[in-house]
Amino acid sequence: MDTNTNTGPDTDPRPTLAVWKFASCDGCQLTLLDCEDELLALTDRVRVEHFLEMSSAEGPDGERADLTGRGPYDLSLVEGSVTTPEDAERIRHIRRVSRRLVTIGACATAGGIQALRNFGDVAEFRAAVYARPEYISTLRTSTPISAHVPVDFELRGCPIDRRQLLEVITAHLAGRKPNISGHSVCFECKRRGTTCITVAHGTPCLGPVTHAGCGAICPAYGRGCYGCFGPSEGPNLRSMVGQLRHDGMSERDVLRVFRTFNAAAPEYAPVPDLTAEAQDCPQDRTGRTDTTPEGPV
């Protein structure tokens, strides 16, 4: 291993960063490696102590990194959800050795798409995928990190947005709160100058109830928002469900679109009942007042 490193633990004033993986696709931690313009500059300002996807070593002496790390760390970024008893224990350890802990992405923040198991029978899922289900040990649910340990900040997205990730790290280095708003995708569409696709084309769009952060990509590509950043603050789901039905989505389509990457977000819990109601009261379908984005700037 590299023995020429001159950054001893006592002489290196840089704050330390750790990146952890739980059940996930690796996409959110890859976002850090996707900061091509900033990556090397960032590593001048922070010491990346633990990041298995990037480095096989931990600490100034270049010892082999392991799954639990040595710590302590100034900032831990956590990707993925908790789905095994071992991981439930590991996150408690990581919390103990981290000054601040930030979850990155829908899996760590809401349980991820694997939380679809929370609505089904894991034994059945296991049997469907694995011929010898007895070899596989897993928890009945996929849960967000906050269900296990206190979390200092949750960054949304499936995947997270690169600029928002840099903001979280920069804010931490500056000792301030990240400047990340909880408003909806509609605000970003307007800022971008995208014509509202629901108003203009009747395209079903989850933008009014979806947390901002992506930069409103889908509507700019002519596609309705599909909610990959999860719920915005205080989403009006009753109105949203009515609007989606009005725009031609079937009850089944509405249920499906909320049952994806943030399926277990508590804000979405009323969706099945609201969908059934919208079915019973067809007049709700025209109640578009408070969900309709204001249209193009």
Place this chain on the structure above:
Amino acid sequence: MSHRGSRVLRLDALARVEGEGALHLRVHDGTVAEARLRIYEPPRFFEAFLVGRGHTEPPDITARICGICPVAYQMSACRAIENACAVTVDGPLAQLRRLLYCGEWIESHTLHIHLLHAPDFLGHPSAVELAREDRAAVERGLRIKQAGNAILEQLGGRPIHPVNVRVGGFYRTPAPQELRPLAERLRQVREDALETVRWVAGFDFPDAVCGHDLLALRDPGRYAIDSGTPTAMAAPDDSDAEPGPALREFPVTDFEQHVHEEQVPHSTALTAILDGRRHLTGALARFAISGRWLHPTAAGAAREAGLGDPAAGTVCRNPFRSIVVRAVEVVHALEEALRIIDAYEPPPRAAVDVRPRKAVGTGATEAPRGLLYHRYALAEDGTLSAARIIPPTAQNQSAIEEDVRRAVQSRLDRPGPAAGDEELATLCERAIRNHDPCISCSAHFLDLTVEHT
């Protein structure tokens, strides 16, 4: 010298691979008795919860299996659904899909070459330490990677889990003038890509031969990326055998009759074998099977790099040299992307209509790390009644284990001072990284246990 008695080595957390896995190695009287890749990446049950979803959903849902190669998942999913619905997407839409895929190849390969794999050859734990010694090389890699991501952003909306892909095509197709700045960026990194081939070709490669059957898609006339027929090249009986043995192919629809997935107790990944034999997919297999159709610039780079002449059907069986083959594929993907942009004429519609019907469809494409197969069964209204996904790393697992065994055995057999556990652990990790495993895909990182018994 060989150790007498037993020795066990555990590598509990393999680094610089995608996902989580461990390796258990047992050595008995100087012979490797067992090399076991234990994948403990928690299972996520994609195939189970795809059942009951709509036929338009697999591209977005299966993209979430892997943040490193989401486009591969989207493309195999689209092909399988379209196959079930008897729809062929061709013309400019197919070209745009191939362009998007080139973006992912460039991004993923460059990530692997510069950030994950090259540090092995230069004795660094990560690219950050490598950058202290050779910042220019790392920066070159980041520039190429960024150009790959630029394709994904322009065409897909974002580099990870692109939003613009749908069954039947896209939500929005670009105007030709939107692709021009992209072409300019790609041209700017052409020289960087060629320099990367020269850089990696100069690394020290341990002698090694992988004796596995090779499996890749073959699409005569072009280097298969997003289409082609599964084609196998048998392993030579010995390493001195003539190159270019006979190829055998089978239709994608028969894939599961040839590639069987099996489950082993140490892993949450399923392990696949080809007609009862260990096989390897990925860059080495593609280069062997499709090398003659590389872009002339890429073929020239391959010859200069000492890989032999792709036009004459050269085969590279040294897994450590896979980094050179990946660098050549980056050159190819850049040239292919530029060719597509230069010839691009916008399609009349962003997507073709894909009406569901009761049928089973299969699809296979070349993910950066190897062949990725999907199968879906659709009900009349498009609801999925079954889903099967066979990722490249599941197919490569046995080959990786065999490579680890051979690498360690060859070190143990070498005269001179005995290898320590740390040296063996490093060697094992290298043998694994040669195949750019994506463990998230196969369940599904590495944790090495070496047992000397």
